[in-house]
Ligand code: NDP
């Protein structure tokens with residue numbers, strides 16, 4: 091297992107869910123953490139919880155804002171610039187509606203965040219990795235990018251795009267030691283469904299009713315595992331679901347007693 095001690099890991103969307111669990115998992119391995127999200131107050135509170143606070147740098151960033159991504163990442167403090175690992179985790183779903191009835195605003199948010207935001211951050215960080223001769227890009231995909239489900243077309247399309255972008259980035263990085271991995275989880279219980287349903291907690295809870303979903307720590311484990319393989323190994327993709335899920339469309343729910 092490759093050591094992560096002292097490595098700089100940049101995680102987008104670290105104010106919640108999988109991003110936070112991933113930050114904790116890397117911190118436990120002695121990594122230094124660069125964490126961003128739109129809600130700075132959440133990042134500040136989270137960083138205070140982590141043991142090695144001096145090894146954590148948080149900043150507000152909306153990955154949809156191309157100029158902000160370029161300027162903020164170009165102007166990071168010198169000691170934080172040489173990133174070893176980028177985890178493109180910031181993402182969201184909005185709505186669960188038939189495509190032909192959906193509000194296009196939902197599409198803008200998903201595509202701007204999950205696709206364009208990931209591209210902007212990647213474009214800003216990867217040249218430095220190539221120049222330094224080391225690096226690893228780990229993108230958050232989903233079962234949704236591997237199999238479409240009804241009423242989730244645009245979210246699924248955004249994760250299918252993530253899959254293609256991960257494949258293409260790997261191709262473009264051939265001849266360099268920079269690695270690319272897509273980690274594709276099934277249902278994970280986080281704020282994800284609450285965000286999808288615009289804050290409706292009851293509707294969100296129903297998504298995970300009578301089944302065992304993945305926990306954010308399960309995904310963090312997979313990410314850290316990919317990051318700790320020997321430098322000669324490129325893990326291309328990890329598809330993981332809970333025991334109660336087979337794919338985007340098949341889940342097992344226990345009958346409520
Ligand atoms: P959460 O809602 O718990 O976390 C999403 C994170 O993304 C938050 O930290 C949020 O921070 C951040 N984020 C959203 N929009 C932006 C933006 N424009 N700029 C910067 N940060 C942003 O959901 P999850 O942890 O579940 O989701 C994380 C990733 O995992 C997503 O890419 C999601 O698609 C993917 N995923 C989730 C699964 C699930 O079932 N939960 C399964 C498969 C994949 P803030 O609001 O402060 O900006």
Ligand code: 8X3
Nearest residue numbers: 232233234275276277
């Ligand atoms: C999140 C998993 O099935 O809720 O990517 O869309 S799902």
